[in-house]
Amino acid sequence: MFESKTINNDKPGLGHFVAGPFLFSLLLGGHPITIDGLFDDWEDVAIAYTDAEGDAVTADFAEIKITYDMEFLFIYFNFYEGEFLMQDWNEFHLYIDADNDPSTGHDFHGIGAELDWVFGERWGYQYVNGQQVELWQNDLTLRIGPTITSTEFEIAISRESDPLTMNSSQVLTEGKIILSEGQDNSDFIPDESGGVYFSIGEDAVPYPQPIPLERLHDDDIRIVSYNTWNDGMINEERQLHFKRILQALDPDVIALQEHWDWNEIDDIIQSWFPEDEWHASWTYRDLVVLSRFPILEDANMISSERTMAALLNTENELGTNLLLFNSHLSCCSSNEDRQQQVDEFSSIWRDWVTEGAGPFDLEYGTPFVHVGDFNYVGYRQQVETIRTGDIEDENEYGEDYLPDWDSTAIVDLFSRHSHKRMGYTWRSDGSSFNPGKLDYIFYSDATMDTGNHYTLNTLAMDTESLNGYGLQWNDTQEASDHLPRVFDISLDDAVGINETQLFPEQVKLFSNYPNPFNPNTHITFYLPHSVFVTVSVVNVMGNTVKNLLHESKPKGNWSVTWDGRNDYGEFVSAGIYFCLLRVNGVKKTKKMVLLK
Incomplete structure (x- = not known):
């Protein structure tokens, strides 16, 4: 996690043509965009502007798209080459003229900008009534995907934010946008003075269809991964929130991070689910696995003790045991440490599969899931090392190894919030960092398939849904700065464990x-x-x-x-x-x- 705690305020295309020095966008309607670092939902949004290639100092902007739903203004942009991190290591500026009036706001490149946001600095300014007001990410309800380095990004800014409503004096209906690299003689979108024009129609973009919290099939095996923020489950002030959350999710297996206690957790989880016998692994650093299934083996996996393994007895349910990895990798700017940790894990997994050199005996083809708070807020390579086995430091950790049993990559599962089109798993409104995807689920699709999956955010749930599941609006808010991720292993005959595919x-x-x-x-x-x-x-x-x-x-x-x-x-x-x-x-x- 980054730092701090959170306070809530969470609450289709555009074509273009050029006329004189300005670039305009034609309104075709809004779009149901999910901010999750995937971009297939942008395919129906027309390109608002295409920048010339090769006109940059460092970052060469390529395209920009603009659309909206009932809550957010959405912006997509990409680069011709290179990977960038949006919350650090850059001087990118986003300028928005929220009233399409060059005489108000900050005079820049032919527009009057009410907002100047500096992505790499994680702050910006609102310009209103001749004043300059400093802003943080929560003032915009800013959402960005992905949280790791990429060649393309999607951004959401609340239509109700002060810069876009000019302190509640207007409803956003049209405006102009400029992207700038922020250096002298750097790249702009658009190159021409006057910005990229957009307008917001009166069409109603549908709200997301809620994802039911229940399993798709009663006998699906449910795994919940949860960073409990500093032993939250044994904190008296937060414990009741965790109890309601976990009882609503009804997991079979719980993987906890930031849980150092080893003495109380068994009794706590047993008291919350008295109808079943629960089992607890050893606590490795701040990692523990709780399970309705007997835990046959558990072990530390890497030298930093930031990844553990547990072998669960699921013979009656799956016809084989289930291997679960639980990780909490180094935080924040510790990119070298995170890469070392995933390199080491991938090398140990390779040797375990190919040579049997693991911490305990493992039957060939055992289904496995890898969950946890991976703190992926830097280089994409760290994700790829776990997903594809692409080891960065081969001199130290040996050759690459495709991690699934069928010699392919494993799946990085993207999950939406159950009641909102968002994909973040960590949020701290008091932090300079905007919400991001820090918690991951990887799984072997050679041996299993997914049932239901989602991220639970009670702040986004309606009253009827909250009451139906015995939840309160602020439960996930008060329990932790991370949200629980939910993953069901499907036992439907049409999917699920697939030995004929594997063998x-x-x-x-x-x-x-x-x-x-x-x-x-x-x-x-x-x-x-x-x-x-x-x-x-x-x-x-x-x-x-x-x-x-x-x-x-x-x-x-x-x-x-x-x-x-x-x-x-x-x-x-x-x-x-x-x-x-x-x-x-x-x-x-x-x-x-x-x-x-």
């Missing part, structure tokens, strides 16, 4: 990863039983370039690495090659592209 009946050669590559690529294959296997690399003429494997292997997924060298240890030239797998007279090939 094919035939020999299978998977596509190498990465591809194209330079210099290393990983070749993975599946054997349905113990057998003698040969793996080699051949060129387009069919000549053997490198023999990689020639031995007997037991049933399972196996991986070998080609480093771009031939059998003589010489680097081969760039071009097309083929991986050749031979098993009992069966041959399978996959094309590989080696880059210079």
Whole structure:
């Protein structure tokens, strides 16, 4: 988490043409945008302005889109190249002329801006009646996605905020927007003076359809991940809020972060759910797992003690045990520490799967879920290391390893608030940082599928829903600065645990990863039983370039690495090659592209 506590005030397209020095947008209606760091809901929003490529000092703006719903003004923009962090490491300015009048507000690049927001500084100014008033993110109800580095971003600003209503003296109906890199001779959107014009119609953008809190199927297994903010579940002033929340969510498994207590939690959770027997893992640093299912094993996973593992006895429900990882990675600006922690975890998971070198015995193909407060507020690479096994420091932690049992990436699950089109999981209105997605759920889609999933934010729920679930409006607000994430493992016959998907009946050669590559690529294959296997690399003429494997292997997924060298240890030239797998007279090939 960042810091501080929270106070609530949470409460379709545009085309364009150029006329003289101004750029205008044509009103086509609002759009139901979800601020979550995904952008497929922007596809129906017309581009309001396309900037020239190559006219930047550092950040080269590309496109901007503008739309709205009943609560927010939405802005999307992207860059031609490079990744940026919106809450730090930049001097980007957003200027909004909220009354489309150049004679009011701050005179800048042909508009009169009522708002100047500086993203990297996390503050801005409102210009009204000749005065300059300093603003923080909560003054705008500012929402930004994603919270990590990206080439594209989406932003929401409350239509009821003071800069857009000019201190409640107007209703926002039209205005102009400018984006600036903030340096001398830097890039602008638009390049022309006068800003990008937008207008807001009288159409009613529908409110989101609420997500029911219940499971889709009664026997689905529910996991709740929750940072309880400094032992919140044993805090007398906050405990009742947690009780109502967890009883409404009715979890089977609870993964807690920021929970250092090991003495009281068993009795507390048992008293809240007296009809079932609950089990608790050992508390590792500030991590604990609570479960209706017996906990067969638990262990620390990495040297910082910021990730733990628990093996749950779900044989009766899943036909196999369930492995749960629970993480609380280093906070805030500690990017190097977070990358080290995910690198180390990925290397340990790789060795556990390929060599059995884990903290306890694990059956091949065990379904797994990785949850927690990952504090991803910096480089996207940290997310990708967990999701794809792309290790940054290979000198220290070895080669990359695709983490799922079928040699693919695992799923980074994006969940919406149950009653609001938002995706953030942490919020502190008294902080300079705006709300963001810090809490993640990753899972093996080779072995399971999702049922219901969402993030609970009681501040966004209507009175009828709150009463129906036995909740109070401020429960999530008062319990913690994080929101609980809910994930159901579906036990529906049509989805759920899928052994036929994981264990094919035939020999299978998977596509190498990465591809194209330079210099290393990983070749993975599946054997349905113990057998003698040969793996080699051949060129387009069919000549053997490198023999990689020639031995007997037991049933399972196996991986070998080609480093771009031939059998003589010489680097081969760039071009097309083929991986050749031979098993009992069966041959399978996959094309590989080696880059210079």
